[in-house]
Amino acid sequence: xxxxxxxxxxxxxxxxxxxxxxxxxxxxxxxxxxxxxxxxxxxxxxxxxxxxxxxxxxxxxxxxxxxxxxxxxxxxxxxxxxxxxxxxxxxxxxxxxxxxxxxxxxxxxxxxxxxx
Amino acid sequence: xxxxxxxxxxxxxxxxxxxxxxxxxxxxxxxxxxxxxxxxxxxxxxxxxxxxxxxxxxxxxxxxxxxxxxxxxxxxxxxxxxxxxxxxxxxxxxxxxxxxxxxxxxxxxxxxxxxxxxxxxxxxxxxxxxxxxxxxxxxxxxxxxxxxxxxxxxxxxxxxxxxxxxxxxxxxxxxxxxxxxxxxxxxxxxxxxxxxxxxxxxxxxxxxxxxxxxxxxxxxxxxxxxxxxxxxxxxxxxxxxxxxxxxxxxxxxxxxxxxxxxxxxxxxxxxxxxxxxxxxxxxxxxxxxxxxxxxxxxxxxxxxxxxxxxxxxxxxxxxxxxxxxxxxxxxxxxxxxxxxxxxxxxxxxxxxxxxxxxxxxxxxxxxxxxxxxxxxxxxxxxxxxxxxxxxxxxxxxxxxxxxxxxxxxxxxxxxxx
Numbered sequence: 001x002x003x004x005x006x007x008x009x010x011x012x013x014x015x016x017x018x019x020x021x022x023x024x025x026x027x028x029x030x031x032x033x034x035x036x037x038x039x040x041x042x043x044x045x046x047x048x049x050x051x052x053x054x055x056x057x058x059x060x061x062x063x064x065x066x067x068x069x070x071x072x073x074x075x076x077x078x079x080x081x082x083x084x085x086x087x088x089x090x091x092x093x094x095x096x097x098x099x100x101x102x103x104x105x106x107x108x109x110x111x112x113x114x115x116x
Numbered sequence: 117x118x119x120x121x122x123x124x125x126x127x128x129x130x131x132x133x134x135x136x137x138x139x140x141x142x143x144x145x146x147x148x149x150x151x152x153x154x155x156x157x158x159x160x161x162x163x164x165x166x167x168x169x170x171x172x173x174x175x176x177x178x179x180x181x182x183x184x185x186x187x188x189x190x191x192x193x194x195x196x197x198x199x200x201x202x203x204x205x206x207x208x209x210x211x212x213x214x215x216x217x218x219x220x221x222x223x224x225x226x227x228x229x230x231x232x233x234x235x236x237x238x239x240x241x242x243x244x245x246x247x248x249x250x251x252x253x254x255x256x257x258x259x260x261x262x263x264x265x266x267x268x269x270x271x272x273x274x275x276x277x278x279x280x281x282x283x284x285x286x287x288x289x290x291x292x293x294x295x296x297x298x299x300x301x302x303x304x305x306x307x308x309x310x311x312x313x314x315x316x317x318x319x320x321x322x323x324x325x326x327x328x329x330x331x332x333x334x335x336x337x338x339x340x341x342x343x344x345x346x347x348x349x350x351x352x353x354x355x356x357x358x359x360x361x362x363x364x365x366x367x368x369x370x371x372x373x374x375x376x377x378x379x380x381x382x383x384x385x386x387x388x389x390x391x392x393x394x395x396x397x398x399x400x401x402x403x404x405x406x407x408x409x410x411x412x413x414x415x416x417x418x419x420x421x422x423x424x425x426x427x428x429x430x431x432x433x434x435x436x437x438x439x440x441x442x443x444x445x446x447x448x449x450x451x452x453x454x455x456x457x458x459x460x461x462x463x464x465x466x467x468x469x470x471x472x473x474x475x476x477x478x479x480x481x482x483x484x485x486x487x488x489x490x491x492x493x494x495x496x497x498x499x500x501x502x503x504x505x506x507x508x509x510x511x512x513x514x515x516x517x518x519x520x521x522x523x524x525x526x527x528x529x530x531x532x533x
Contacts, residue, residue, distance in 0.1 A: 061500045
């Protein structure tokens with residue numbers, strides 16, 4: 001299923017229809033956890049865990065193009081991962097996403113073993 | 117004293133520092149003076165009772181901004197400035213060292229001072245409060261494994277310290293004068309869920325009993341407490357979490373209206389048009405709840421700062437944010453949106469075996485509060501949606517709120533803001 005290009009591999013996270021408009025789901029892959037978003041601007045992905053404390057952003061609340069953490073209501077800009085509202089202040093890592101044949105593909109760091 | 121137009125802020129806590137930042141963000145180019153007296157740069161207080169006492173974070177790591185920020189933003193931060201008085205006629209803040217700072221607009225963000233025990237023995241070594249970074253450094257030294265900690269007050273601060281002290285391997289007793297925990301903040305049933313968890317974790321929680329005196333050794337150090345029911349309990353330290361009192365003294369002395377806190381209008385302006393107040397110190401009318409209130413919480417300090425900065429620049433914006441509060445204890449989180457105490461009926465949603473949300477509706481069926489207790493992943497989203505519904509003054513059928521199979525988000529689309 002995985003397709004490698006340079007340092008990233010593309011993995012299917014879910015069907016596009018699995019994420020409601022202005023919503024987020026959790027996707028775990030190869031020991032990492034991601035949050036995959038659907039907003040008016042399209043599909044996006046970031047690290048799943050908030051950069052502030054231990055909370056998964058997929059349990060959070062999507063407001064237009066921002067994700068709000070469920071624990072302390074800090075906010076990040078979804079497309080860029082930029083902190084938008086305290087208490088979060090550390091940038092959230094984002095990942096490339098593309099939609100193909102109704103599936104949402106996530107560009108995650110290539111696994112060492114996958115390179116062979 | 118400079119004649120340049122200046123924004124002056126008394127109080128370098130959450131609200132004061134954020135307001136300074138927001139003034140710049142809103143285009144203020146003139147001078148900004150931020151007057152603090154804690155001897156350290158502004159910091160985030162919520163970690164003090166948790167990560168700092170656990171030794172996971174230093175107080176320095178709680179700083180809201182680094183030094184470069186104040187330089188780059190041209191914010192004149194003074195960390196040892198003690199204010200003598202506000203001279204309204206001269207529009208100047210007079211410092212105890214004799215200097216004064218002129219203002220075009222003044223923000224009073226002096227916060228609140230912790231109430232201290234006054235029973236005999238309260239001045240013994242080993243009697244603490246927890247409000248400042250300095251307090252946290254004193255308390256952290258007390259929480260060694262095996263030591264016995266007596267916490268007076270089962271409010272949020274007391275219970276958070278209890279959870280942290282248990283994690284540190286201490287023996288913990290919580291002594292509360294009222295019949296239950298969190299009397300002012302949450303419905304009884306939420307408090308009961310929390311207390312049950314504390315007891316499971318080994319905390320000895322006692323209600324309807326007071327500390328009559330603190331007993332000390334010849335070394336002037338705490339050795340125990342004597343309770344109103346006649347029992348004596350040995351302990352190595354006493355930590356009081358018995359509420360706070362707004363620091364209104366400067367405002368009162370200057371003839372500014374005070375009603376519990378510094379009384380402001382819905383733009384956070386005092387009866388002096390050049391003077392504003394924000395955060396824990398201020399008592400403000402809330403449009404949604406149609407009454408005056410004073411809130412002691414992080415989110416309110418943040419939200420006030422953002423609005424008050426704009427209004428110091430004459431934007432005239434009304435404050436109407438829905439209050440929101442959290443507390444993290446063990447692996448549980450408590451989140452409160454709105455004002456549950458203003459409700460007369462409750463609808464309960466069990467989001468999982470261990471997580472539930474209590475919705476509070478007023479006489480007219482308007483949703484006015486939601487309190488969630490349990491796992492953040494099980495309660496946060498619904499409490500967040502409730503917060504939006506409260507902002508809309510939505511009347512929601514309680515049976516929908518109680519039914520966990522009913523998704524709440526679609527209700528937002530129905531209720532226009």
